[in-house]
Amino acid sequence: MPQLTVVVPAYNESAVLRLFHQRLGKVLDQLPLDCNVLYVDDGSSDDTWAIIEQLLIEDPRSGAIKLSRNFGKEAALTAGLDAVTADAAVVIDADLQDPPELIPALVEQWQAGYDVVYATRSAREGESGFKRFTAAAFYRSMERLSNTAIPRDTGDFRLLSRRALDALGQLRERQRFMKGLFSWIGFRQTAVRYLREPRQAGTTKWNYWRLGQLAIEGITSFSTAPLRLATWVGMASAGLAFVYGLWVLIHSLIYGDPVRGYPTLILVILFLGGVQLLALGVIGEYLGRSYAESKQRPLYFVEEQRLPRAPR
Ligand code: UDP
């Protein structure tokens, strides 16, 4: 029987974890596959790990990894996916925003021969208009700025085949924009649509600051367009400055040079200063990232590990 591992990153999810496990369990019972569940406790500070330990006792098909601190969802996911030995893995959030009931549909596409089956939401319920707007703006700019098309309205909820897992396992970059990496590996990819539900309990760990960081992460790791933009803005302002300089030169040759022109002077200085700082900032973003990559630090550390029992 083919094997399937469901990877669940969990950070302070004690409020929903039991409910999640119940709902997931029901779905897995129905699947004609040898299924197991792998929780990754991303350094939770509540009793998430205690609950996971109980689940392991109650349900022998579950396993767990505890990271040594909170490394962030992308690293937690990576830790989980690295440990998967099954023929396919499903990545799902613990907060029930990704309905476990969709897993059979993902599996169906996998059995039809797809390597990456992602779940695309057709509605964003329980999210503010502003969140929807920023999300749409982000997907649109990613599409224009980078060569890797990232499917819209798609989270991390997806199924990965063995060869997709192996490919993903080779990408060890620190800047892990998972949605981008999932697309970047290629292979046969397809979507399954669903209705996204609001979070069942607990609170989201994403605020606008973290979302903003994620957006910058996504753009800088998949596109060098901002660097090019800095070059173009620099060239355009240098061109303008040259034309204006020529005009000032000719003007003062013809009409002499009375000491005036403070407003234009300060304007030009401020403008050029601003452009330079902007360009430096953009370069800094990339420099900081290549510094982080060059340190070659491991992506996560495991504190405790109980892998699911070996499949029959
Ligand atoms: N998560 C994690 N580490 C973190 C933040 C989140 O493992 O540092 C997990 C979290 O427990 C959940 C999933 O990632 O299972 C998605 O998190 P959340 O619901 O906060 O994000 P959203 O659904 O709002 O994008």
Ligand code: MG
């Ligand atoms: Mg969520």
